Amino acid sequence: MREELREELREDDYELLARLAHRYYVDERTQEEIAHEFALSRPKVQRLLDRARRSGVVAIHIQAPPGLRLELESQLRETFGLSDAIVCSARTDPQAEREAVAQRAARYLERRLHDGCVVAVSHGRTAGAVPRFFRPASRLDVTFVSAMGGSPGIDAPTNPNEICRALAAGCGGQAVSLYAPAYVESVEIRDQLLAQEAIAGSLDRAAQATVALVGIGGTDDGCTMVRSGCLTTSEIAWLRSQGAVGDVLGNYVDTEGRPIASPHQDRLLALTVDHLRRIGTVVAVVSEPEKPRAILGVLRVGVISVLVVDEGNARAVLDLVAHEPARGGAAGSGRRASQREV
Amino acid sequence: MREELREELREDDYELLARLAHRYYVDERTQEEIAHEFALSRPKVQRLLDRARRSGVVAIHIQAPPGLRLELESQLRETFGLSDAIVCSARTDPQAEREAVAQRAARYLERRLHDGCVVAVSHGRTAGAVPRFFRPASRLDVTFVSAMGGSPGIDAPTNPNEICRALAAGCGGQAVSLYAPAYVESVEIRDQLLAQEAIAGSLDRAAQATVALVGIGGTDDGCTMVRSGCLTTSEIAWLRSQGAVGDVLGNYVDTEGRPIASPHQDRLLALTVDHLRRIGTVVAVVSEPEKPRAILGVLRVGVISVLVVDEGNARAVLDLVAHEPARGGAAGSGRRASQREV
């Protein structure tokens, strides 16, 4: 919005703007002082300074550490209404990339968590890498609760209970495990399990969390939900055929963020999208390459508030949005790139 | 003061500062919003942004038109307590240089003058070039009054009366002439002249001015006061021997800005330094090359509030101050250059 082309300035105006801007930004005079000096009214000085900024006479440059992609982050925030976005610069090694993302997520949690917080935790390889880097400066009285059941089919450190335990150990907090599988073979069994106090209680605590740490899953045959045995390859293929592009906590959505009603849903022991919606801060960590469509779909659900992601996926997601034909006004690849010019 | 070396930052701090700065300066969030996003207190965000600025993470660059020497101007303002300084970029031709200075002075007056102003005007070649460029956008009801008498020995356009007339013509204002010579041969004659209502009245109006436009004279044999016949070369030599480095309205001062008591003073028909002191805005225009010592002395009198000067003199004056042994702390050439680092 309010995109302003670098307007053409008359030479005299240019000089005045530069003079005012120098006085304001370099010499740090107040607008009132400057107004007095130049025999202008204060609001006029304000307007001129505004113009100086918009016309590019004043250039504010943020000297970011290499590897920080602040521009991308801002675009993600704006495009998806996130309250925060953290992008890690591209690395060749997927393993290193995952660690970089996990480290940033850990730093974010260190900043964000404070005594009394309750954090709901999903499964996932990237989420599983977070605890290794989670070392708050001081002890934190935080409770980590599994937001979904476990799966024997995948590495232990990728399971929610394990992630909770490790995170709690990292800060001296508490871990609340969910002693149930992520996925069972019938609705009846799930309902029986949900009737268990131990299980319902844990899930309920997760639902009451103020923060959630979640991964974003894809719909390819090698995705976590398949590797963990929650879904078969034919089931994931069926979901794909229904338009599913990704999931959060086993809740599949299409590219528009609409839920995919599926029979598998009812055999899942995890928080629902509505649960997540009620949790103030939902932090999603993603690093697996080539997940942009999954990310796009899940972001559009509108429950994610913070995204920690690698640079490749970040760019890819924004590209998807920019090239989409049907949505929003004036698509085309150039639009997004010129959003900010300062 | 408060010179801050670019402090060394830890990598994490660096990242946080860059992130905050980007959010604040590029995305234009308020400090409060940022504080909330980063789970910090508002004052803390403020301090961090402060640090970001001082440590150079935020670089504010003013894209000045070529030939604008804003840095020099700020140094002049600070060094001599001027309310404004305008420096014109160096040109090879002294004539072109004078015109450039005069043009800037004219622009300044156009901005500064408003209906009802009374401007006291001295003689001088540079001051004489001002009217040619003085073309306010709209009619101005301003009165220009000679602040010293005339001299038949110099070009007409260099005489105060003539400058007043031309300035008044330029804006549709009034000119009040001083019908007296700048310099007479005895104190008695001067006193007689001062007793004349026409003369005393004009000088009095000049003394009541709210703005003054003055030149700064040197003490070489070719200075305006000698060329105009006000002083002989032996008189100016005597003044030099007394330490005089320059004058304003015929009032000679030494390099410290102290007045030089001289017998010639009493034969002068012009405003005194004390008169000038009571005039709110005294604009000095100087462009003759190699006048830095004259400028230095006159600026130190403390009556000049605005200096319009060529780049060569501006640098030379600041160099003189920087290399002075006796005054202020920690002299040496490097000091001034490092005053501002942003």
Place this chain on the structure above:
DNA sequence: GTCAACCGTGAGCAAATGCTCACCAATGCA
């Protein structure tokens, strides 16, 4: 172990800033 000195912190306030709005002058149009 105790005490003093010292950051770093956030509350609270004063100043500075951004913004809205009503007004005026200049311009264009009938």
Place this chain on the structure above:
DNA sequence: TGCATTGGTGAGCATTTGCTCACGGTTGAC
């Protein structure tokens, strides 16, 4: 010529910002 429109202007107010100050927790010396 009169009238409507537009662009720019400064008054006044709400918000944002910078700053002071008292407090608490930590460090380091004795």
